[in-house]
Amino acid sequence: MREAEVVVLGAGVAGLTLARLLWEGGRSVLVVAEALGEASRPPVALVNPLRGRRFTLAEEGERALEAALAFYGRFVSLHLEVYRPVPERERDQVAKRLGGLRHRWEGGGVVLEEAFWLEPRPLLERLARGVPLLKGRVLAWEPPYLCLEGGERVRGEILVYAGGGRGAHLLGLGGRHVPGLVLTLLDYFPRAISYRVYLAGSALGGSYLSEGEGPDPPPPTKGEVAWLLEGAEALVGYRPQVASAWRGVRFRLPAQGEGLPYLFPVEGGYALTGLGSTGFLYAPLLVGRLAGKL
Numbered sequence: 001m002r003e004a005e006v007v008v009l010g011a012g013v014a015g016l017t018l019a020r021l022l023w024e025g026g027r028s029v030l031v032v033a034e035a036l037g038e039a040s041r042p043p044v045a046l047v048n049p050l051r052g053r054r055f056t057l058a059e060e061g062e063r064a065l066e067a068a069l070a071f072y073g074r075f076v077s078l079h080l081e082v083y084r085p086v087p088e089r090e091r092d093q094v095a096k097r098l099g100g101l102r103h104r105w106e107g108g109g110v111v112l113e114e115a116f117w118l119e120p121r122p123l124l125e126r127l128a129r130g131v132p133l134l135k136g137r138v139l140a141w142e143p144p145y146l147c148l149e150g151g152e153r154v155r156g157e158i159l160v161y162a163g164g165g166r167g168a169h170l171l172g173l174g175g176r177h178v179p180g181l182v183l184t185l186l187d188y189f190p191r192a193i194s195y196r197v198y199l200a201g202s203a204l205g206g207s208y209l210s211e212g213e214g215p216d217p218p219p220p221t222k223g224e225v226a227w228l229l230e231g232a233e234a235l236v237g238y239r240p241q242v243a244s245a246w247r248g249v250r251f252r253l254p255a256q257g258e259g260l261p262y263l264f265p266v267e268g269g270y271a272l273t274g275l276g277s278t279g280f281l282y283a284p285l286l287v288g289r290l291a292g293k294l
Contacts, residue, residue, distance in 0.1 A: 002134060004028045005157050006158045006159075006160060006294060011133065012164065014279060015160075015162030015163070016131070017284055017287045020131060029132065030132045030134060031131060031134070032138060032148070039249060044182065044202075044203035045280040047280050048082050048194060048281070050101065055090070055093075055094045055097055059260055061099070061101070065101070067288060068284050082116065082193075101114070140170065161269075177215055177250070177251060178250045178276060179209045179217055180248055180249070181207075181220050181224055181228065182203050182245070183229075184242070185242060186243055188201060197227075197231030204232050204242075205228070208221075215249050229242075260282065
């Protein structure tokens with residue numbers, strides 16, 4: 001039986017960010033996961049605190065962006081600036097929602113100067129480097145133990161659930177499963193463009209389906225691909241050529257009053273989960289708070 005002070009279930013961006021921070025601080029930590037990343041491994045992750053077609057500034061968005069810039073920049077290149085087209089009739093309202101975000105108005109939209117995109121796969125690999133990792137499927141959450149397929153058990157003084165929808169049943173967590181599709185392109189967009197869909201690097205992404213039936217990703221549909229390409233055409237004036245496709249399912253917890261609902265105590269420790277498409281934005285901020293509790 002393996003033991004550690006802190007056992008983290010999940011090797012996505014939240015779990016590995018926490019494990020890395022604790023490991024660098026000299027804590028005894030062990031990550032348990034079936035694979036590295038899963039839903040945290042799209043070709044591109046957009047870190048943008050100005051959300052949706054309503055241009056809503058995410059809760060604590062400025063603070064989260066500052067933490068993400070400082071942390072991720074240690075491990076991978078960050079491609080700064082996200083351009084967001086803004087309809088003429090909405091510019092006054094959007095200007096009021098920008099808060100303290102560094103920005104400038106350009107052409108028919110606003111450039112968020114410190115929003116960015118990154119490549120998740122090398123990020124996850126570098127976060128995991130040197131951190132103890134046990135690959136296996138967890139069948140039960142029985143503090144202070146995690147019970148794995150095959151009869152193995154892992155013991156932790158503190159357990160942290162940092163998985164997504166696939167393991168949420170272990171703690172009885174209910175949430176939404178939102179399928180997302182990312183098309184890899186033959187074109188390259190060094191500065192991200194985002195309105196309904198996003199173009200960043202060699203990726204075109206977005207969520208056509210509002211909710212799925214579970215954590216297993218459904219196959220892409222013709223309507224979904226057409227929706228993405230139509231969105232890209234609206235942004236850049238043509239439909240880019242597609243090289244391949246990546247499909248993932250994000251797990252989203254419902255809002256619970258004031259504040260962020262993604263970090264909370266559970267039996268045996270804490271859960272850091274349900275961030276949906278905001279995982280890369282919020283992970284460093286919330287991990288910093290959780291590390292302080294630990």
